[in-house]
Amino acid sequence: MSVHEKFGFSTRAIHSDDNNAKNVLSDIAPPLHVSSTYKYPVSFNYDIGVRKGVFSDPDELRKHIIGLDINSEVDTADSHVYSRYSTDTRDRLETVLGSLEGGHATTYSSGLAAIAAAFEFYQPTRLILPHAGYFGTHSVASIFRRSRPRIQILILEDFLETNTDFGASDLVWLEMPQNPNGEIYDIRAFRERCKNGAVLVVDATFSPPPLLYSLELGANCVMHSSTKFLGGHSDLLGGVLVVKDFETAQKLRQDRNFLGSVMGNMEAWLLLRSLSTFIRSLEVRATRQSESATTIATWLASPPQTSEDVKPTEHAFLVCNRLRLFKNATSLGGVESLIDWRRAFDDKISGGVCRVSIGLENVEDLKADLRKAFSEVKDALESDSEKKTDVE
Numbered sequence: 225m226s227v228h229e230k231f232g233f234s235t236r237a238i239h240s241d242d243n244n245a246k247n248v249l250s251d252i253a254p255p256l257h258v259s260s261t262y263k264y265p266v267s268f269n270y271d272i273g274v275r276k277g278v279f280s281d282p283d284e285l286r287k288h289i290i291g292l293d294i295n296s297e298v299d300t301a302d303s304h305v306y307s308r309y310s311t312d313t314r315d316r317l318e319t320v321l322g323s324l325e326g327g328h329a330t331t332y333s334s335g336l337a338a339i340a341a342a343f344e345f346y347q348p349t350r351l352i353l354p355h356a357g358y359f360g361t362h363s364v365a366s367i368f369r370r371s372r373p374r375i376q377i378l379i380l381e382d383f384l385e386t387n388t389d390f391g392a393s394d395l396v397w398l399e400m401p402q403n404p405n406g407e408i409y410d411i412r413a414f415r416e417r418c419k420n421g422a423v424l425v426v427d428a429t430f431s432p433p434p435l436l437y438s439l440e441l442g443a444n445c446v447m448h449s450s451t452k453f454l455g456g457h458s459d460l461l462g463g464v465l466v467v468k469d470f471e472t473a474q475k476l477r478q479d480r481n482f483l484g485s486v487m488g489n490m491e492a493w494l495l496l497r498s499l500s501t502f503i504r505s506l507e508v509r510a511t512r513q514s515e516s517a518t519t520i521a522t523w524l525a526s527p528p529q530t531s532e533d534v535k536p537t538e539h540a541f542l543v544c545n546r547l548r549l550f551k552n553a554t555s556l557g558g559v560e561s562l563i564d565w566r567r568a569f570d571d572k573i574s575g576g577v578c579r580v581s582i583g584l585e586n587v588e589d590l591k592a593d594l595r596k597a598f599s600e601v602k603d604a605l606e607s608d609s610e611k612k613t614d615v616e
């Protein structure tokens with residue numbers, strides 16, 4: 225069986241949390257619970273007291289609590305205590321996310337919080353990161369190294385030439401596709417090279433399911449910034465780690481209980497809606513956005529759009545500011561198209577690069593917007609150089 229369970233992707237996006245809803249109001253849409261704390265069923269503390277052996281006569285004591293418990297219908301093993309540990313909204317979200325990736329999901333307050341949680345959990349002695357890739361991943365790695373001066377941070381590209389296996393305490397980090405130029409890696413080949421116990425993590429922020437199923441291809445863990453495609457509406461910050469087995473997910477959740485990097489209920493609720501509502505469902509969005517992106521990339525690659533003597537940095541910078549439909553903002557994967565001059569954030573990136581995220585607008589409108597900006601910028605830069613020639 226390929227992707228887990230008996231239902232198709234869209235059905236799972238909408239229904240895989242049906243059974244873990246403690247839904248006393250029969251809501252069809254998931255409710256948003258904002259409580260940070262929950263009333264204990266009386267038996268909750270009683271059971272703990274019995275387990276710890278602190279009551280001198282537990283049976284006698286039990287008689288005094290019968291009938292006190294107005295929550296007695298709540299299954300104590302399943303009830304919430306405090307929202308850093310669990311909340312209904314977040315639990316439902318994790319059920320859906322896990323089902324979409326074919327594993328068990330743990331959510332975090334941001335993508336970077338998820339990356340930090342992965343480093344903390346796997347505790348590698350060598351961390352192998354792409355030279356390029358998302359700049360924040362490198363910053364998290366530097367912070368992680370502060371308290372572990374002996375950890376080695378190595379460059380993934382240096383391992384591409386050789387075919388050697390990774391070591392048992394290595395963590396290999398792939399970004400798929402990779403910032404800013406979109407390189408992709410053969411996850412299966414890396415799986416093979418990790419057979420001695422190295423951990424393979426894929427940052428699949430740019431390629432959510434159903435575009436890529438990293439766990440199926442052999443990743444130990446998939447990471448997403450759910451701020452991007454999974455959220456898709458540019459209105460929430462969040463991160464996710466998905467692993468194949470439940471026990472590992474439980475350990476990640478236990479770490480998170482005390483690292484405190486939990487996703488807020490409002491964000492969890494928004495993300496749940498982003499994954500399941502129909503028109504804006506992840507499957508519809510991701511498929512359509514990737515088709516439009518292919519159309520635009522093919523169009524841009526065909527005849528050269530720019531003259532030979534453009535100054536790429538100035539050109540790229542100006543184009544970002546001359547578009548009407550594309551907003552000049554960072555982030556990606558939302559329903560609105562965005563364009564970002566990445567040189568501002570990352571010194572490794574050439575000044576001539578604009579990162580573009582294609583949204584759900586009509587693709588011909590997007591092309592027209594780009595065409596107009598290219599020609600305005602070309603005119604502006606050419607009139608500058610004419611002025612200069614006049615002066616000379």
Ligand SMILES: *Cc1c(COP(=O)(O)O)cnc(C)c1O
Nearest residue numbers: 334335336358427429449451462
């Ligand atoms: C945005 C991004 C992150 C960081 O996620 P935040 O939610 O902003 O913390 C990590 N990896 C990639 C590829 C990203 O695009």
